[in-house]
Amino acid sequence: MSRADLPATAECVIIGGGVVGCSLAYHLGRGGVRPLLLERGELGGGSTGRCAGGVRQQFSTAVNVRVSRLSRAMLERFPEEIGVSAELRQIGYLFLASTEDEAAQFARNVEVQHGAGLHEVELLDVAGALALVPELRADDLVAATWCPTDGLAGPNEVTLGYAAAARRSGATVLEDIEVVGIDLEGGEVAAVRTARGRVATPKVVDCAGPHAAQVGRLAGIEVPVTPFRRHIFLTETFSLSRPVPMTVDFHTSFYFHPEGDGLLLGMSDPDEPASFDTSVAWDFLEHLIEHATWRLPALERSRIRTGWAGLYEMSPDHQGIVGEAPGRPGLWLCCGFSGHGFMQAPAIGHLLAERLLGREPEIDLAPYAPERFAHGQGEPEVAVI
DSSP states (O other), rough: GGGGGSBBOOOEEEEEEEEEHHHHHHHHTTTOOOOEEEOSTTTTTGGGGGGGOOOOOOSSSSSHHHHHHHHHHHHHHHHHSSSSSSOOBBOOEEEEEHHHEEEEEEEEHHHHHHHHTTTOOOOEEEEHHHOOTOOOTTTTOOOEEEEEEEEEOOHHHHHHHHHHHHHHHHHHEEESSOOEHHHHHHHHEEEEEETTTTEOOSEEEEEEEHHHHHHHHTTTOOOOOEEEEEEEEEEESSSOOOOEEEEEEETTTTEEETTTEEEEEOOTTTTTTTOOOOOOOOOHHHHHHHHHHHOOOOGOOEEEEEEEEEEEOOOTTTTTTEEEOOOTTTEEEEOOOOOHHHHHHHHHHHHHHHHHHTTEEEEEEGGGGGGTTTTOOOOOOOOOO
């Protein structure tokens, strides 16, 4: 890639080539803007390529349900619109509650979900959960929720599909270019600087995922996004008595879903410190296996094939941060999705593009407004894995 590939000016510069940035680039290009997307490594090489690929609509806030429903619909028509498969598999999501408080929260969630148009979600009893996953240990379960239109999709397929479509729509998408500075004039965005040159632009969108705070500091602001490591493990060939959905033990955060000829296993660690570390802490596997074999005893006869770690980009209320940065005209934020970036990226790219194009999107993005933290506003998302 030569220096000539970097233009001297751009209508809009997107920093970060994960699935969110690529979706935004495509939707801006389709709307007539010619954005420049800059990725410091490879497209989808950060958090996107290390995620579990979940696509769910079962959230506790109405805005997340609406955004996720729109994303699901966009993934369903992805082959027709983008020209490649999103590898969408609607195997459903099953959430398990093992306390009365969790069951009460699930009931509240379902009420919100129905109100936001997700009518296919159901509140189940324990027998209903066992009908979906017969091998579950259920003596401590209280309730469950089930949505058959949730499922999985391919992070690489969606990211690279959007990137290719963005290029066809007039966007410039460049890899191996790190933004090292953001120039301001009169407190407003004027340009970005890279090792390969300067690009004058009136708009910059921070889609840098777990690195969003670092990008914000280039423009002299603090973006409340913190990186946390999350592990995923894959078993060798292993099957249950029937095909199972993505299953989440909400109390422990342990989850599993079919992947190839085995199962993909994941779990958060409440003691994990904030960091950019993506090495695998193999001692954490023992902790995960303890909870995994309790909930799914059949896993005692499985073997782990491999494991990897990625980064969640956590915001204070576990909601995305989408909108123009307070006190920094021209700098827009699209980050902080707290583990939900992949599943929400199709809709978020479209909705933010509408804002940047001067139009009102069909879903109000006010709940994601960056200024909510300073004003003590916002509704925390509790359905976080």
